[in-house]
Amino acid sequence: MKRFILNILSLIVLIISVFLGSCNKAVIDRTTLYPALTPSNIDLNADAWKPVLIADPSVFTIPAPDALTSPAYVADLNEIKGYQSSLTSDQKAIINYWSAGAVLRWNEILRDLVAKHNLPPYQNLDDTYPAPSSANPFAYPQFPFSNPPYAARAYAYVSAAQYDALIAAYHFKKLYNRAAPYNNAGVQALIPKSALPSYPSEDAVVAGATVEIMKLLFPTEIDYIQQKAAEEMQYRIMAGANVRGELNAGQSLGAQVAGVFAARARTDRAGKAIGTPAQWAQLPANATSRGDQFWVSLESPKRPPMLPLFGKVLPFLFDTLTVVALRPGPPDLAGSPAFQKDLAEVLSYSQNPTREHQAQVEFWADGAGTYTPPGHWNAIAADEFVKQNYSEVRWARNYALLNMAEMDAAIVCWDTKYFYYNQRPCQANPNIKTLTGVPNFPAYSSGHSNFSGAAATILTYLLPDRGAKFTDLANQAAMSRLYGAIHYRSDVEVGLVTGNEVGQYAIKRAQSDGAGN
Amino acid sequence: MMKSLPMYFYRYCIINCIIICCFLCSPKITFAQTDADALMIPKKFYCAGIIYTNNSWTNYWEGTFKRDNGNIGTLKTNSYTLVGNYGITNKLDVLFSAPYVTTNASSGTLKGQSGFQDLALALKWLAFKQNIGSGKLSFFAIVSGSIPLSNYEADFDPVSIGSHSKSAMFRGLLNYQAGRFFIAGSGQYIQRSDITIDRNSYYTTQLIYSNQVYMPNGNNVMVSTGYRSTQFNAEFMLQQATTLGGFDIRKNDMPFPSNRMNATMAGALFKYSFGAVSGLELTAGGNYILNGRNVGQSTTYYGGVFYLFDFSKKNTK
Numbered sequence: 001m002k003r004f005i006l007n008i009l010s011l012i013v014l015i016i017s018v019f020l021g022s023c024n025k026a027v028i029d030r031t032t033l034y035p036a037l038t039p040s041n042i043d044l045n046a047d048a049w050k051p052v053l054i055a056d057p058s059v060f061t062i063p064a065p066d067a068l069t070s071p072a073y074v075a076d077l078n079e080i081k082g083y084q085s086s087l088t089s090d091q092k093a094i095i096n097y098w099s100a101g102a103v104l105r106w107n108e109i110l111r112d113l114v115a116k117h118n119l120p121p122y123q124n125l126d127d128t129y130p131a132p133s134s135a136n137p138f139a140y141p142q143f144p145f146s147n148p149p150y151a152a153r154a155y156a157y158v159s160a161a162q163y164d165a166l167i168a169a170y171h172f173k174k175l176y177n178r179a180a181p182y183n184n185a186g187v188q189a190l191i192p193k194s195a196l197p198s199y200p201s202e203d204a205v206v207a208g209a210t211v212e213i214m215k216l217l218f219p220t221e222i223d224y225i226q227q228k229a230a231e232e233m234q235y236r237i238m239a240g241a242n243v244r245g246e247l248n249a250g251q252s253l254g255a256q257v258a259g260v261f262a263a264r265a266r267t268d269r270a271g272k273a274i275g276t277p278a279q280w281a282q283l284p285a286n287a288t289s290r291g292d293q294f295w296v297s298l299e300s301p302k303r304p305p306m307l308p309l310f311g312k313v314l315p316f317l318f319d320t321l322t323v324v325a326l327r328p329g330p331p332d333l334a335g336s337p338a339f340q341k342d343l344a345e346v347l348s349y350s351q352n353p354t355r356e357h358q359a360q361v362e363f364w365a366d367g368a369g370t371y372t373p374p375g376h377w378n379a380i381a382a383d384e385f386v387k388q389n390y391s392e393v394r395w396a397r398n399y400a401l402l403n404m405a406e407m408d409a410a411i412v413c414w415d416t417k418y419f420y421y422n423q424r425p426c427q428a429n430p431n432i433k434t435l436t437g438v439p440n441f442p443a444y445s446s447g448h449s450n451f452s453g454a455a456a457t458i459l460t461y462l463l464p465d466r467g468a469k470f471t472d473l474a475n476q477a478a479m480s481r482l483y484g485a486i487h488y489r490s491d492v493e494v495g496l497v498t499g500n501e502v503g504q505y506a507i508k509r510a511q512s513d514g515a516g517n
Numbered sequence: 518m519m520k521s522l523p524m525y526f527y528r529y530c531i532i533n534c535i536i537i538c539c540f541l542c543s544p545k546i547t548f549a550q551t552d553a554d555a556l557m558i559p560k561k562f563y564c565a566g567i568i569y570t571n572n573s574w575t576n577y578w579e580g581t582f583k584r585d586n587g588n589i590g591t592l593k594t595n596s597y598t599l600v601g602n603y604g605i606t607n608k609l610d611v612l613f614s615a616p617y618v619t620t621n622a623s624s625g626t627l628k629g630q631s632g633f634q635d636l637a638l639a640l641k642w643l644a645f646k647q648n649i650g651s652g653k654l655s656f657f658a659i660v661s662g663s664i665p666l667s668n669y670e671a672d673f674d675p676v677s678i679g680s681h682s683k684s685a686m687f688r689g690l691l692n693y694q695a696g697r698f699f700i701a702g703s704g705q706y707i708q709r710s711d712i713t714i715d716r717n718s719y720y721t722t723q724l725i726y727s728n729q730v731y732m733p734n735g736n737n738v739m740v741s742t743g744y745r746s747t748q749f750n751a752e753f754m755l756q757q758a759t760t761l762g763g764f765d766i767r768k769n770d771m772p773f774p775s776n777r778m779n780a781t782m783a784g785a786l787f788k789y790s791f792g793a794v795s796g797l798e799l800t801a802g803g804n805y806i807l808n809g810r811n812v813g814q815s816t817t818y819y820g821g822v823f824y825l826f827d828f829s830k831k832n833t834k
Contacts (some may be wrong), residue, residue: 029727364715379718379726434628
């Protein structure tokens, strides 16, 4: 019996030691480690920066702030003091989260919603596919299907609206020159203090603009977005950074500015980008007339091409004639020696994948259920921007530059894809098996390469001290599509060049918007 | 259950203690019934075997929604597994399995994967034995662990060959044998380590910015009954594998290693040992997933050849 007990004890010790060794399973999300925003420069003159759409900030209306001695303002201060006298750990966590910055956190929320809604619809019983409807957004498939072009446009509208809203906010901030509530006795600053006038609140302006434009972009998420906005407003009060009046004015101003962007979005032709069956039937004509093999969906059942008329959407950085001018020359004709050479290379990558190539393919796949390639570049930018100690308005300006470049790269790329309408490598040779899913649209030129070329170009301009970092990343993203056996080398190389050209337009804008580098 | 414990030691021991270790793997979920028989190999005996396993599914569950997928067709997984079992004492055995796995989708463009999957090691201890009525009641405690044998890609479901998680498991097994018939029940808890994937952000029910993926733990309950004689065994089993946490695959989304994979499975196993060739044994069996969640409804067949080596004789010379 003694031996029996001894045996059991030794077994228990063994089990415990094995289990404890694998018990610390908490995953740390790196975005939770971002520090509180501490601008090295408050960019007080941002009211003079060049906005994207709005002409004159003074056309928007917000009420004059309550006098410092008014009962309303005193009540607002008391609200802060009330919170600060008994902050819960949950409330402190809210302060910690939002203190990293409004533009940053709303960009993350947008990335999250893009990933959530980036699912291709499931087929009908008759093997056709249902399409999401903005008129009936809750029906399956929910609106939107936030695929890469849709996502690129969403990031651009949100970022540009936030940027213009902040420029308008700076106009009124300087006009009213109200000091933040934490400068009053009895109110603590639970986040780093800023010399920026606090009426209207820059956080509220960003939230107000985002909520308003997101009603259009993600209509099924309005409730969630408004909850996040309410949480952010509560954060500003709890932190002693704004009184409620500053927040109300900010949200109102943000919504007014976003209204200008929403009006543009309703008429920018994105709503018709899905096309009609009659339009889809016309798409192979150009490929056929060039003597090329036209693209066919490789999905089963065959799925209509993704947003074939997205190339007609109105860009932000240039006009529609420029879209056509930026379109590269035609891809190699199917069967030509250059084509066969490219095809053989794809086959060799398909047949002999290295683990390193596989990792690169997976890292950049950004397919269904992800924030898409533009979202990936937003995440890359975020990790860099947090090191820069930007003001909110500079965060917004730099994201607007990046995301307008991404949207316009999507437009140019989609114009190219559906103009030439050429086949994917695994359509030309069914022996080519892929290391990631094959996107449901033509090959030439690579979307990843366009997005990455454009993003790297503008990010390198904004952060020149990063050297070749972004260019290297763009090359990796582009090449991952060749290694994954879903693109020809020419798709990748041409896509990078076109993307770079689009990025140059963003640089041109950045050089003349009054914000400096 | 689950890729992390892709092993299915099936062990038999008849007169001269021939052992069957049987490994079964499906790309979505694996039942580790292992070690889950009530038989021991005697001291200084070693059993070596090789098992071929064929697993395939056409239908699968996204959450509770059952569907097929024209972009996958039928997903086939073939495994070739080396297994071994050694008797340290008459009451303590050590077992291992090392599978080479290949996957292939019959439709679509996704490239099938292949490689050495996870090494599994188990210690099996006969803790208690008692005559009750006309039969014998015994209790076994089995601890086991698995560790990836290669740097295969976990984040490429449904064609990845495993989840690349390390695991530690504990099983309790109660067996009652009356004459040549037996009935057994067992329960297992599976602790899995987080995994590292090639991406630095991924979506579960929200975006997570990390290359680490939290892997939920799991459990596995089994009942089995059957016939055991010196030459022939027939056994039937029902199993329920449950992932304790994880999330559902959304409609038309890609699967992910930390999905909530559950399955109810029915199986049968047969063994034949040759009287003429001492130490040689053949085994064959199969199983079918009756109901599941975030797994393929797989059908599995397997067959193995085993040979028993007696090291105790040499030592006594």
